[in-house]
Amino acid sequence: MRTNDVILKTATQLIIFIIIIFSIYVFLAGHHNPGGGFIGGLMTAAAFVLLGLAFDIDTVKKTIPIDFKMITALGLLIAVLTGVGAFVFGANFLTHTFDYFMLPLLGETELATALLFDIGVYLVVIGVTLTIIFSIGEDQK
Amino acid sequence: MNENEIINTIVAILVLSGTFLSLVTTIGLFRLPDIYSRAHAASKSATLGVMLILLGALVYFYQDHGLDARLILGILFVFITSPVAGHLISRSAYYSGVQLWEHSVQDELKPVVEKKKKAAAEAE
Numbered sequence A: 001m002r003t004n005d006v007i008l009k010t011a012t013q014l015i016i017f018i019i020i021i022f023s024i025y026v027f028l029a030g031h032h033n034p035g036g037g038f039i040g041g042l043m044t045a046a047a048f049v050l051l052g053l054a055f056d057i058d059t060v061k062k063t064i065p066i067d068f069k070m071i072t073a074l075g076l077l078i079a080v081l082t083g084v085g086a087f088v089f090g091a092n093f094l095t096h097t098f099d100y101f102m103l104p105l106l107g108e109t110e111l112a113t114a115l116l117f118d119i120g121v122y123l124v125v126i127g128v129t130l131t132i133i134f135s136i137g138e139d140q141k
Numbered sequence B: 001m002n003e004n005e006i007i008n009t010i011v012a013i014l015v016l017s018g019t020f021l022s023l024v025t026t027i028g029l030f031r032l033p034d035i036y037s038r039a040h041a042a043s044k045s046a047t048l049g050v051m052l053i054l055l056g057a058l059v060y061f062y063q064d065h066g067l068d069a070r071l072i073l074g075i076l077f078v079f080i081t082s083p084v085a086g087h088l089i090s091r092s093a094y095y096s097g098v099q100l101w102e103h104s105v106q107d108e109l110k111p112v113v114e115k116k117k118k119a120a121a122e123a124e
Helices: A006-029 A037-054 A057-063 A068-088 A114-137 B003-031 B035-065 B069-095 B109-123
Strands: A098-103 A107-112
Touching: A006 A037, A006 A114, A006 B069, A037 A057, A037 A114, A057 A114, A068 A114, A107 A114, B003 B035, B035 B069, B069 B109
Parallel strands: none
Antiparallel strands: A098 A107
């Protein structure tokens, strides 16, 4: 018997935006406050898992039409490149730096190269979590 | 009474009523007879209790740090999700055949579910 999931589906459509926005906030706040790439990535993955629970896995695959293993690989590549990038400036591997820039809308902002490394961590966490959960959750063909 | 004391009194009232509602939730979980009335106690009073405590924290930290967007987001989030969770728990309990309390007067969902089951059986 099919049941009608309209309450769960509508609530999910609303909540997913809150979760993703909060995960991006936590990700960006990681330099000076609790947060960072790991927990931000886990929260984004949790939003997609919620989408998979309320609808089905095919909907999530349609939402992100990329192989999750590729997201993991891309994240690792970014993390390694931020380390290798230090060689260009004659510094040691994984040397990070920061400076203050005037950005439009945001004003004076501290931009650190550690953020680029964190983007790598963020993508790896999303990719690994979603790969694990969706390969367990999928039906056997 | 200066401004600080007024804020502290408001915070105390909010947090104490929030903890009182959480206590009411716990007593309800122990005392009520079946899963549906327990879900009723857990989702309603616990939601309001948590929201009041978060509101108290919002007012408390407003003095030093201004409005904290995370707390506002938390209040909104609990307000949306907690009743949905209560709904899903009692609905899955009903569909997996958990009995109502023996003194229950009426069950309006029963004819609807039976009609649906009959339609599903005929379609096969």
